[in-house]
Amino acid sequence: MNPEQLIAELNLDETPETIQVLNELISSSKVIVSRSVNSTVSSETYEADVIYQRAVATLATQLFY
Numbered sequence: 323m324n325p326e327q328l329i330a331e332l333n334l335d336e337t338p339e340t341i342q343v344l345n346e347l348i349s350s351s352k353v354i355v356s357r358s359v360n361s362t363v364s365s366e367t368y369e370a371d372v373i374y375q376r377a378v379a380t381l382a383t384q385l386f387y
Contacts, residue, residue, distance in 0.1 A: 323348055323352075323375050323378050323379050323382070324348070325340070325341045325344035325345050325348065326341075327379075328344050328348065328379060328382060328383070329341070329344065331379065332383060332386075343386065344382065344386065347382040347385045347386055348378060348379075348382045350382075350385065351377075351378045351379075351381040351382040351385065352365075352368075352378050354381060355368075355374060355377045355378055355381060356368050356374075359374075
């Protein structure tokens with residue numbers, strides 16, 4: 323998940339500020355989701371999982387709004 327994907331999904335304006343905020347929210351969401359599930363699993367394993375990607379996008383969206 324990258325900020326541009328979330329911007330398109332949420333139909334937001336692509337400004338430097340929005341990209342920066344979403345970048346930080348996505349990073350935080352990745353940590354929260356991975357530690358909530360199993361902190362011993364590698365990030366590469368999580369990144370390949372579509373459910374993980376959706377959880378990160380959903381959490382980042384909720385943190386944004």
